[in-house]
Amino acid sequence: MFKDKAPVLKEGFKDGIPIGLGYFAVAFSLGIIAANAGLSAFQGFMASLLCNASAGEYAGFVVIATGAGYLQMVIMTVVANMRYLLMSTALSQRCSSSMSLAHRLVLSFYITDELFGITIARKGKVNPFYTYGAVVPATLMWASGTAMGIIAGNILPLRIVSALSVALYGMFIAVIIPPAKENRVILWTIIACFILSYLSAYHLPFMKDLSSGTRTIILTVIICSAVACLFPREEEDA
């Protein structure tokens, strides 16, 4: 039912290469964190291949590092990946109603910020073969970058590890800042997040004794509830 499978697949593959190169650098810094959590290179490779989620995997590795329970892993993974609920909802509106369940499931598996971005940026209904083409270089470099980070994180000079370790946070910053330019509520929410996160990490009694994963969950629920009550979004866009 989808036209031009082969050329569309090839087009996607080409667009996936620059994404993969960027993923490699970010995955490398994720690998350093995974190594600290005690993962082997193979475990890191598999985690990245199966999850395809920067923030989600980061949050997960933090949970593993602290040795928290499985329930906390479930909650943490839900919170850190909540934005994919929105992307998946948005993507579902652009899929032909005749798209098979199998295509929907495979596409869902690969909803990352960038792959979602290039998929939704194409005109018309979603052609899953374009995304599949991009998935190949992107996820292979994502997974191998994680494995390399775990292996080489301990071999590379400290200076280089230190520099690479901020790649992940740089990517987070690049996701949250551009919308803050146009939306004052988001801008002030981010500022409030930085302040509250800093205070709860070092100063607030009770909060400062929790693991950083638990702190993220609590802060997310409290801040989002407060902002959603104070500044509800009436319009349909978003």
Place this chain on the structure above:
Amino acid sequence: MHSTWIYIMIMAAVTFMIRALPMTLIRKPIRNVFIRSFLYYVPYVTLAVMTFPAIIECTNSMWAGVLALVIGIFAAYKNVSLIGVALICCLTVFISELFIL
């Protein structure tokens, strides 16, 4: 003692469920204003909370992390791509630590 493989399986299963549920089940747009607003703000809040103060804790010098945060925000403000901002932050830390350390 928890198994790393079970942790990874939980991560993979939960992540997939979150992505697959709307694509397969929810065909109607969500109407509840609070839930919609809550979901809308979640990515910004979670990523902001996870970025700071972690970004100043992971570098050898705390000040290199602070500088990476400030320059990263500036680059993102100028609409540099996700990957571009990530690389600029790395370079900032590398160069500034040559002077600081």
